[in-house]
Amino acid sequence: KPSLAIIRVGNRPDDVYYENSIVKNCESMGIWPQRFILEQNISMDDFIEVLNIVNAEPRIHGIMIFRPLPRQLDEEILQHIIDPAKDIDCMNPLNQAKVFAGDMSGLLPCTPAAVMETLKYYQIGLKGTHVVVVGRSMVVGKPLSMMLLKEDSTVTICHSKTQNLPEVCRNADILVAAIGKAKFIDDKYISDKSIVIDVGINDTGDGKICGDVDFQAVVNKVQAITPVPGGIGSITTTLLLKNVVQAIHLQKSRHYRNDFNHKDLH
Structure with a gap:
């Protein structure tokens, strides 16, 4: 077994x-x-x-x-x-x-692979698409960026030292939040063209979980967004x-x- x-x-x-x-x-x-x-x-x-x-x-x-x-x-x-x-x-x-x-023939990192599978399932074109990945960990941010590059995306990796983060994020076609900070990404970071992939799993303190994106603040202002729970996880x-x-x-x-x-x- x-x-x-x-x-x-x-x-x-x-x-x-x-x-x-x-x-x-x-x-x-x-x-x-x-x-x-x-x-x-x-x-x-x-x-x-x-x-x-x-x-x-x-x-x-x-x-x-x-x-x-x-x-x-x-x-x-x-x-x-x-x-x-x-x-x-x-x-x-x-x-x-x-x-x-x-x-990509070996054991792929699971969360980045889940992001790629989601984009593929919804037939979201990646060639030439500007993807902003917020987070540079070896668990998600870096490997995901390499997988996106393989698909000919234009990738920007952001982190805690990035200047003008909201502006950089607003310019993304696809925004991936992978920083481990509850509801960090709000409507300042998105535009009406944004497709938002929320990788975060954060404890809200009352037995529930939420993502890195403030879902309620952005859900009606973006093209599409993955929920937490029930999304990438x-x-x-x-x-x-x-x-x-x-x-x-x-x-x-x-x-x-x-x-x-x-x-x-x-």
């Missing part, structure tokens, strides 16, 4: 929400979810020990680590440790490099489970360098 290891550090409400969604979908699709819930103050050594266990366990086919991780855990080191053939959210540099080189979860199945095939093949062991070499 396909199996997914979910590694969560601490109890961030948005992580818990996403995890519950993944588990529910796993169960409906015949994938066995295994949760590893770790203390917020876990040491680097202890985290690596858990990661090595799930890497080595042949009955685990996919590994999902919730990011960002607490400060004491060095993602730069951990991304090299996760088995690239089990790395279903494209954390390992081997998998990232394929995406950045324009090769739902597709992300589906693609995550698709990656688990793809990972099984990768582990059976010999395409990944850490499939090689000493008996292969002698």
